[in-house]
Amino acid sequence: MGGLYWRVFGLFWMAMVTVMVASVWITSRVVERDHEMLPSAHQRALAEDIAASAARMIGSHAMPEVRRWLRTQSGGPIHVRIRPLDGATTPRVLAPPPMPGYAAQREATASDGRRFLVDVRWVRPPHPPRPPFRAFWLSFVLLGLLVSTAVALLLARYVALPLKQIRASARHFADGDLGARVGTLRMGRSQEMVALGREFDLMAARIERLIQDHRRLIGDVAHELRSPLARMGVALELSRGETETDEREASAARIARELG
Structure with missing residues (x-):
């Protein structure tokens, strides 16, 4: 930056x-x-x-x-x-x-x-004297350089600072901070910069919502898988303790129903 x-x-x-x-x-x-x-x-x-x-x-x-x-x-x-x-x-x-x-x-x-x-x-003299404006113009140029430098610094700050703020928010978001937002620009609140910050915030909010939905889906799937697997584990433990063939067949049929 x-x-x-x-x-x-x-x-x-x-x-x-x-x-x-x-x-x-x-x-x-x-x-x-x-x-x-x-x-x-x-x-x-x-x-x-x-x-x-x-x-x-x-x-x-x-x-x-x-x-x-x-x-x-x-x-x-x-x-x-x-x-x-x-x-x-x-x-x-x-x-x-x-x-x-x-x-x-x-x-x-x-x-x-x-x-x-x-x-x-x-x-008419052969070389008419020129007006003594050289010192005045030199002072004017030096003053103009100082003023133009100050104004250019302010304008550059006005343009660069909002981009720096947007870049920092994008970096925090990329590092895993899904709540990172540009928010209100501290400087350089031109129409274009405000629109850019707003679009970034909308994009970040959508991505955060998609990731949260994805995590919720994974949690629901894990919960749904956890219950039949637990019953299957109990059935296997019971089948190990059964000695009769009929009982083992009944346990196997029950496990098949759980899977099926």
């Missing part, structure tokens, strides 16, 4: 660990994808907002004020430049970024009629 217990435990444990690892892997992939996508959407929206604000500033303010405002917006990963579209010479605020990023462009017309192109770019 110990082998069955550990086989059941191993099957339950492997199934739960497989499901848990698959769930963790899928969840981690979804989280990493969201981590990569959410900043991208935020950076695109911010670049569009800066480009739109710059276009409005160009249309309503003088270029020195526009350049001062752009300097407050530029820096770090944000690169902003203004390029003339009609041949005018306008110094760019920052050089175009050498790395790919999230860009937004807007055309703007100044108060004097000149047209400009506002180029805003949020530089």
Whole structure:
């Protein structure tokens, strides 16, 4: 029964660990994808907002004020430049970024009629940092292993213990204890296990009744044989003491009647 217990435990444990690892892997992939996508959407929206604000500033303010405002917006990963579209010479605020990023462009017309192109770019690092989820997932996996082990042990015990109880009852019955019964299962009282225990008890009761009937029959037969044999023994003893031929013949005839 110990082998069955550990086989059941191993099957339950492997199934739960497989499901848990698959769930963790899928969840981690979804989280990493969201981590990569959410900043991208935020950076695109911010670049569009800066480009739109710059276009409005160009249309309503003088270029020195526009350049001062752009300097407050530029820096770090944000690169902003203004390029003339009609041949005018306008110094760019920052050089175009050498790395790919999230860009937004807007055309703007100044108060004097000149047209400009506002180029805003949020530089994307070549290797964006991954979320610090590794320690969290490791803790989650370890906790899941502990929980799955405990649950697998309980499930294996739930399945193996009723079989152990039924096996013990069968062994006692085979050793001659005709009154051995499974009775009420202590654990794992599923419908199938209860039905198996009930069928064993019915079988044991029938076999016990058959054996008792057999013993009763043998006792009755022995009782029926005992009375004529006793009379025959008495007749033989009497015949040994008889000397006359007629008496011996009468005793022999009486014995023949008893036998016949």
